[in-house]
Amino acid sequence: MLCDDVLLHLAQTPDEASNDFLPLPIRHHLATCLSCQAEQVHYRRVHRELQSLKTITVLPDERLLDDILDSVRPPATVIQLRPSRRRAYVSGIAAAATAGAAGAIVLVSKLSSKGQRLAG
């Protein structure tokens, strides 16, 4: 059996922990060929490292979550949000109007007190 034939098997099945699954001629070859044994060790090592990548995560940028949630947000949720915004707008306008009215009252009262003084 040639080393190339053995290497083909090793590349196909590096995830197997033992050699029992391998065909007998390959097992015999592996038992005596140091070069193929070394190759098997390398393949298994690469496989182990690949498996270890399972626990490693790649962090996305912070905006991704919001973008996903925005894209799947149902229209009903958008409508639900509107009244709260509307309430905020109305409150803002009401506050501005109140401030304006209060200012006008102060102005008028000042003017009227000035007029009374002039008249006297």
Add this chain to the structure above:
Amino acid sequence: MSKEIDNLVAKAKDGDHRAFEELVRETYVDTYTLAFRLTGDPEDARDVVQEVYLRVHKSLRRFRGDSQFKTWLHRITANCASTLLGRRHKHRHDPMPEDAPIADNNPQLDPAARADTGVLRNQLTDALRGLPPKLSAVVVLRDIYDFSHEAIAAELGISESAAKVRLHRARKRLREILHTHEDSEEAEAHAV
């Protein structure tokens, strides 16, 4: 964790949008990681992840729970990434042939640092990125995410035998790249 996700899936299937949002929060980093490993590009991975959750949102009611939710999610991610890579390949003018030699311009040659397994992991990550997408997708799905050959074939739209051939080529390439690193290091050590 799995039970929590199962609960969220059940609620989301019943139309609980908050549960769906929570499901996204719990799984999107994992989904992004797979998408990034398959596409090798942060922007492409972003696009894939958004497409994945749109698909999940549309078809969650059809999820029967035969497999784990995460497995289902991984399969959708693989499918979306394959679609994106296929589209990109169509528009690309200089496709990388599968047998093109892979050059690593930044090999780690420090024997002391080599002792650290993290170095091998980094080399492996770089080597994965250097593989043509067709090959890296198969090895990522099989060797990191434990997809069966059948599932890989289904999600990538190829035959099972093609999946096996690509897997064999990908492992061989990875092995060669890492072997080259080791040879360089040995030569360096002998020179010193």
